[in-house]
Every structure is written in structure tokens, then in C-alpha cells.
Amino acid sequence: MKRKIKVILENYLKRLSDNQSDKVSNAFTFIKSKLGSIYPGLSIVRPLIRLCDFIIVRGNGNRFIEFELSNICNARCVFCPYPDMLRTDKKFMHMNEQTLDRIVGSFQHFKGVLVSFTPTTGDTLLHPEWDKYIHSIIQLPQVGRATMFTNAIELDLEAIDRLIVLLRRDRKGKFSQLYLSLGGYSRDSYKNLYQVDRFEKVRGNIDALFKRLKLEKICLGVHFHIKLEKGVEPNTDLAMNIYNREKYPYVYVSHSVSYFSNDAYKRNALIDYYSESSEDHSRACAYLNKTRFAADGSIWADGCVISEMPDDASLKLGNLDLGWETLEAKRNELVSNWELNREIPQPCKGCTMYRPRK
Numbered sequence: 001m002k003r004k005i006k007v008i009l010e011n012y013l014k015r016l017s018d019n020q021s022d023k024v025s026n027a028f029t030f031i032k033s034k035l036g037s038i039y040p041g042l043s044i045v046r047p048l049i050r051l052c053d054f055i056i057v058r059g060n061g062n063r064f065i066e067f068e069l070s071n072i073c074n075a076r077c078v079f080c081p082y083p084d085m086l087r088t089d090k091k092f093m094h095m096n097e098q099t100l101d102r103i104v105g106s107f108q109h110f111k112g113v114l115v116s117f118t119p120t121t122g123d124t125l126l127h128p129e130w131d132k133y134i135h136s137i138i139q140l141p142q143v144g145r146a147t148m149f150t151n152a153i154e155l156d157l158e159a160i161d162r163l164i165v166l167l168r169r170d171r172k173g174k175f176s177q178l179y180l181s182l183g184g185y186s187r188d189s190y191k192n193l194y195q196v197d198r199f200e201k202v203r204g205n206i207d208a209l210f211k212r213l214k215l216e217k218i219c220l221g222v223h224f225h226i227k228l229e230k231g232v233e234p235n236t237d238l239a240m241n242i243y244n245r246e247k248y249p250y251v252y253v254s255h256s257v258s259y260f261s262n263d264a265y266k267r268n269a270l271i272d273y274y275s276e277s278s279e280d281h282s283r284a285c286a287y288l289n290k291t292r293f294a295a296d297g298s299i300w301a302d303g304c305v306i307s308e309m310p311d312d313a314s315l316k317l318g319n320l321d322l323g324w325e326t327l328e329a330k331r332n333e334l335v336s337n338w339e340l341n342r343e344i345p346q347p348c349k350g351c352t353m354y355r356p357r358k
């Protein structure tokens with residue numbers, strides 16, 4: 001029954017426009033922050049908070065901001081083009097304060113937007129001042145809600161302290177979800193998928209995070225994105241036993257048994273890939289409506305892991321020296337070239353993440 005309600009809710013949320021999704025998701029972010037202040041003790045509150053998390057996440061829409069504080073990574077995942085990028089002329093760097101200030105100025109063009117601190121390649125926690133930068137963005141009135149995606153390798157005790165301060169300063173509870181990218185169920189799987197030996201370190205970091213969140217009585221939605229190798233069956237109970245030893249109540253598990261790719265992507269034999277959807281591709285991809293603020297101050301459409309391929313900048317809209325109208329004109333040009341002239345940008349050719357614009 002519970003599952004049936006979720007499916008109905010999910011289908012309803014899918015049909016909303018981007019504006020409507022933002023409104024619903026922002027409203028439930030607000031409700032969650034109010035309910036969260038009642039925690040702990042009232043067990044009746046837990047399912048309500050979990051329901052809020054469900055709606056907040058399903059209401060993310062297709063038009064959010066991907067904010068890249070750093071494009072440097074501490075792993076070499078086999079499902080990411082980062083190792084190939086390292087062999088190109090791309091500049092690997094952390095965002096600086098001048099770039100941040102200029103991006104802050106451009107937020108007047110957004111309203112109630114979701115900001116996802118998720119680099120195309122890289123890990124946010126490697127930025128030396130990630131907490132200060134995130135705070136300066138989420139306190140902007142144009143930001144409705146925020147999330148972060150990290151591999152948790154750097155989520156040590158000091159980082160947890162900084163996260164707690166960030167969450168405490170976030171009086172409106174906009175930062176209500178945290179996504180953790182995790183490698184399989186064993187040290188060997190982790191090493192195969194991430195090409196670094198950090199399985200136990202990450203588990204220890206997550207234990208410490210959950211202990212602290214419970215101590216501080218903070219209800220942060222924590223999403224495990226568990227990557228699996230070819231042939232490994234997803235097992236949510238096992239995932240919870242391995243990564244949620246503290247039994248934190250606001251944990252949600254999803255598994256990647258297939259991975260995204262496009263025609264330019266170098267495939268790896270360890271993992272399975274989605275096949276390209278048979279959907280008619282006459283409409284441009286909905287994700288072109290996303291905006292990515294890159295660490296070097298450039299601005300891109302989309303921001304997913306395969307939206308920038310080695311030596312390719314077809315989804316780049318420009319940089320902060322250009323006016324916002326010019327950047328949006330470039331986005332419109334990408335869309336109209338696709339829909340009128342069938343000129344599909346390089347990363348979108350054969351992209352298995354494609355979803356048609358409404």
C-alpha cells in the first residue's frame with residue numbers, strides 16, 4: 001500500500017512543470033524544517049519527515065543549478081570521464097572568491113531555485129572553504145533549497161564539524177538533503193569502481209556523521225547512491241548493514257546497476273550501461289535548462305557527469321563576463337539548433353540520460 005501511494009505521488013510530481021515542482025519542493029522543505037525542530041521523541045514525526053524528504057527529492061525538476069566548487073577529485077571512478085580529462089589541457093582548480101562573488105550577483109536571474117553542490121567531475125569537500133562558499137549561496141533569497149553530492153572520502157571529523165555549523169546557520173532548513181556516492185558492498189568492489197582504497201575510511205566517516213547528526217538532533221535526508229559492478233545484485237538490507245551501522249532514521253538507498261554514457265564515452269568492462277532510449281529525440285533534452293557554474297567561472301547548460309567530455313565544450317554557454325541575456329541566447333540557440341536543424345551537441349549524441357523537453 002505504502003509503495004502504491006509512493007508511485008501515485010511520484011507520477012503526480014513528474015507531471016508538474018518546473019515552476020510547480022520548485023514550489024512544491026520548497027514548500028515541503030519548509031514543512032520539514034518545522035517538523036525537524038520537533039525531533040526527537042515523537043516517533044510520529046519520523047514518517048512525516050521521510051514523506052517530506054520523498055517529495056522534496058521527487059520535486060527536483062529539470063532546471064536546477066549545478067554548482068561546482070572544485071573540479072579536482074580524490075577518486076578515479078570507472079564510470080566518470082575524469083581520468084580521461086586529466087590527460088587534456090583542462091585546468092583543474094577550486095573556485096576562487098572573485099568568481100563566487102560574481103556568481104552571487106547573477107542569482108537575481110533565479111527564483112526559488114534548487115542549488116546542487118555537485119561538480120561535473122570532482123568532489124566539493126576538497127575545496128578548502130566549501131562550507132563558507134555554500135553558506136554564502138544558500139542564504140540568498142533566490143535559493144529555495146540545496147543539496148550536495150560527495151564521495152565522503154573527505155567527510156572526516158573536521159568536515160562533519162563544519163557541516164553541522166553550516167546546517168545550524170541554515171535557519172530556513174534549505175540544505176535538507178545530502179547524497180553520498182558509495183562503491184559496492186566490499187573493499188574490493190570499492191577499489192574496482194573508484195580505483196582508490198577508501199571503503200573502510202568512508203564507512204568510518206559515515207558512522208561518525210550519523211552519530212553526530214543523532215547527537216545534534218538534526219534530520220538531514222542522507223541518500224546512499226550505491227554503485228555496483230556488473231552481475232552484482234542490489235540488496236538494500238545489506239547496504240544498510242554496511243553503511244548505516246548507526247541506524248540513522250533518514251537514510252534512503254538507491255543502486256546503480258547500469259551507468260550513463262554517450263557516443264564519446266569510453267566504456268569500462270566492469271560495469272553495465274543503459275542503452276539509449278528508443279524515444280523520439282526531436283525535442284531537445286530537458287537538462288539543457290539546468291545551469292552549471294563551473295569552478296573556473298564558466299557557465300554551462302546541464303552539468304551531469306557526461307555533459308562535458310574530454311576536449312569538448314559544446315554545452316558551454318559562456319562566462320561571467322557576458323550578460324545573462326547573452327548566456328540565455330546561447331542556451332536558446334542550442335535548443336533551436338537541436339529541434340529545428342537536428343544539430344545535436346556532442347555530449348548529447350547517444351546520451352542515455354536524455355529526457356525530452358516538455
Ligand code: SF4
Pocket residue numbers: 285286287288302303304306307347348349351352353354355
Ligand atoms: S542529452 Fe545527456 S548530455 Fe545532453 S543535456 Fe541531456 S543529459 Fe546532458
